[in-house]
Amino acid sequence: xxxxxxxxxxxxxxxxxxxxxxxxxxxxxxxxxxxxxxxxxxxxxxxxxxxxxxxxxxxxxxxxxxxxxxxxxxxxxxxxxxxxxxxxxxxxxxxxxxxxxxxxxxxxxxxxxxxxxxxxxxxxxxxxxxxxxxxxxxxxxxxxxxxxxxxxxxxxxxxxxxxxxxxxxxxxxxxxxxxxxxxxxxxxxxxxxxxxxxxxxxxxxxxxxxxxxxx
Amino acid sequence: xxxxxxxxxxxxxxxxxxxxxxxxxxxxxxxxxxxxxxxxxxxxxxxxxxxxxxxxxxxxxxxxxxxxxxxxxxxxxxxxxxxxxxxxxxxxxxxxxxxxxxxxxxxxxxxxxxxxxxxxxxxxxxxxxxxxxxxxxxxxxxxxxxxxxxxxxxxxxxxxxxxxxxxxxxxxxxxxxxxxxxxxxxxxxxxxxxxxxxxxxxxxxxxxxxxxxxxxxxxxxxxxxxxxxxxxxxxxxxxxxxxxxxxxxxxxxxxxxxxxxxxxxxxxxxxxxxxxxxxxxxxxxxxxxxxxxxxxxxxxxxxxxxxxxxxxxxxxxxxxxxxxxxxxxxxxxxxxxxxxxxxxxxxxxxxxxxxxxxxxxxxxx
Numbered sequence: 372x373x374x375x376x377x378x379x380x381x382x383x384x385x386x387x388x389x390x391x392x393x394x395x396x397x398x399x400x401x402x403x404x405x406x407x408x409x410x411x412x413x414x415x416x417x418x419x420x421x422x423x424x425x426x427x428x429x430x431x432x433x434x435x436x437x438x439x440x441x442x443x444x445x446x447x448x449x450x451x452x453x454x455x456x457x458x459x460x461x462x463x464x465x466x467x468x469x470x471x472x473x474x475x476x477x478x479x480x481x482x483x484x485x486x487x488x489x490x491x492x493x494x495x496x497x498x499x500x501x502x503x504x505x506x507x508x509x510x511x512x513x514x515x516x517x518x519x520x521x522x523x524x525x526x527x528x529x530x531x532x533x534x535x536x537x538x539x540x541x542x543x544x545x546x547x548x549x550x551x552x553x554x555x556x557x558x559x560x561x562x563x564x565x566x567x568x569x570x571x572x573x574x575x576x577x578x579x580x581x582x583x584x585x586x
Numbered sequence: 587x588x589x590x591x592x593x594x595x596x597x598x599x600x601x602x603x604x605x606x607x608x609x610x611x612x613x614x615x616x617x618x619x620x621x622x623x624x625x626x627x628x629x630x631x632x633x634x635x636x637x638x639x640x641x642x643x644x645x646x647x648x649x650x651x652x653x654x655x656x657x658x659x660x661x662x663x664x665x666x667x668x669x670x671x672x673x674x675x676x677x678x679x680x681x682x683x684x685x686x687x688x689x690x691x692x693x694x695x696x697x698x699x700x701x702x703x704x705x706x707x708x709x710x711x712x713x714x715x716x717x718x719x720x721x722x723x724x725x726x727x728x729x730x731x732x733x734x735x736x737x738x739x740x741x742x743x744x745x746x747x748x749x750x751x752x753x754x755x756x757x758x759x760x761x762x763x764x765x766x767x768x769x770x771x772x773x774x775x776x777x778x779x780x781x782x783x784x785x786x787x788x789x790x791x792x793x794x795x796x797x798x799x800x801x802x803x804x805x806x807x808x809x810x811x812x813x814x815x816x817x818x819x820x821x822x823x824x825x826x827x828x829x830x831x832x833x834x835x836x837x838x839x840x841x842x843x844x845x846x847x848x849x850x851x852x853x854x855x856x857x858x859x860x861x862x863x864x865x866x867x868x869x870x871x872x873x874x875x876x877x878x879x880x881x882x883x884x885x886x887x888x889x890x891x892x893x894x895x896x897x898x899x900x901x902x903x904x905x906x907x908x909x910x911x912x913x914x915x916x917x918x919x920x921x922x923x924x925x926x927x928x929x930x931x932x933x934x935x936x937x938x939x940x941x942x943x944x945x946x947x948x949x950x951x
Contacts, residue, residue: 392721392728399720404701407709412696422712429714433723437730457665460697464661506637511682525674528681534641536680536687542694547666548673568634569594572627 379455387441399433405456406432406463413467417475424474428467435466457547507535513570514563525549529556530563592617592624601631654686655679664693772827779825780832783839786822790842797846797879798913799872800906801838802865806939824852833861837869846876867897868907875914887914905935912947 374397385394410428514527532538540556606615618625663676680690794810829836833856840849850873871893878886908931915924
């Protein structure tokens with residue numbers, strides 16, 4: 372049987388139904404790098420760099436795919452051509468993180484630097500904090516006032532991911548459902564920022580009727 | 587210029603810098619130097635712009651928990667496992683929640699398609715990236731799959747076999763135990779019944795034998811005479827089990843119950859069941875003769891004699907058979923045959939009681 376010419380769905384069915392090592396060899400050939408990369412990155416997030424641990428987690432992922440009569444493969448329903456890749460990433464990441472969570476003692480689990488910064492910031496600059504909150508509320512009010520359609524919601528999310536959460540345009544563009552290129556994300560941010568600036572200035576009563584375009 | 591003032595686009599552009607860029611026409615800049623309103627507006631824009639710049643550089647303010655979703659959901663979001671609408675809902679949450687945004691960013695980073703050079707190097711150095719190891723891994727996975735198939739098949743078979751296994755494991759031994767138990771208890775019960783009948787026979791026979799004839803294997807006992815309403819004796823209900831297993835004993839009990847007809851039926855059934863031993867034939871002959879004593883049937887006496895002849899073929903030295911033959915010949919008024927039978931009897935009998943009775947019988951014959 373020529374496994375190399377099979378589509379992903381056909382190969383998955385073959386792996387789920389057959390005990391032929393050929394099907395699994397093709398599966399490993401196609402997806403080993405993906406599984407390995409997810410495991411390596413999970414380990415890095417947990418500050419674990421042992422190659423043995425990485426190997427163990429990779430093997431466990433393969434065994435999990437075989438577990439319960441290949442229920443993971445058998446239950447997979449393809450929604451779009453690359454949906455299995457996302458599915459496999461999620462399966463691998465969940466397994467690796469669950470395992471790492473159980474391996475690393477709670478008191479050794481690291482607090483992300485950003486969280487540490489957040490924690491350090493609380494209680495300092497009370498006035499600044501209040502000003503920030505007021506500004507955030509004002510800007511968010513403008514964004515929400517634009518409407519509740521999916522486009523407006525998406526642009527609001529893009530705006531705050533950029534300005535408040537520090538996501539890059541590339542990171543935002545890579546999120547499922549955003550459906551924009553990094554340039555497209557930058558364009559949205561520029562447009563929304565410009566709009567908000569104008570509205571903010573309008574609201575400050577500084578507009579003197581000099582041909583400001585309507586918001 | 588609109589209404590003698592700068593356009594909003596010009597004001598926005600001017601707010602982004604403090605002086606004219608190289609090659610930029612100085613018109614707008616000279617206007618804000620003259621126009622208080624436009625200069626003020628540029629300043630306003632600069633302040634707002636500064637707020638946005640601060641917004642980027644400053645971390646989001648700490649906020650109360652926002653009903654954050656389970657942390658594993660961020661893998662589903664980043665992995666594209668949710669519908670666009672669901673995904674957008676979670677992304678919106680993350681956009682205004684620093685903690686969830688961090689998780690989303692981590693998930694997104696883990697799922698990034700592009701590999702860095704370091705990651706490429708790490709993957710290439712893994713033993714599982716070696717083609718030989720991958721072949722071994724594929725074979726192992728194939729074996730695991732086969733083992734699961736076999737187990738699945740076995741489970742199906744086991745599922746199907748469970749009732750039979752249970753039957754074999756429990757029902758059959760239980761049934762066997764019950765049967766054995768029944769047999770044992772029945773055996774004990776039958777044994778008890780036999781013992782009871784035997785005790786009755788021993789007891790009643792000790793009080794005198796039932797009639798003129800002699801039962802096989804029984805010691806000498808005087809004739810107790812016929813039973814009747816005047817001299818009622820203890821009566822025993824003869825169990826079927828005793829009739830079936832010990833027909834001779836059952837017959838003796840029937841004789842002692844004063845029921846030679848019943849004894850004859852028991853013994854005839856035994857003969858039909860191939861129990862044609864000399865003793866059974868002797869007692870059946872006695873029952874037949876006793877019936878003939880009542881009916882005065884010549885034919886019955888002849889039948890009795892024929893049975894005794896059969897018995898003699900088996901045990902030609904049995905004194906009891908000769909004794910009974912003498913009695914029947916006596917009834918049939920065949921004195922010579924009776925005398926010859928008694929002579930035979932004397933040859934084999936050692937019991938003085940029987941010998942004495944035979945002596946008393948001869949004068950009358």
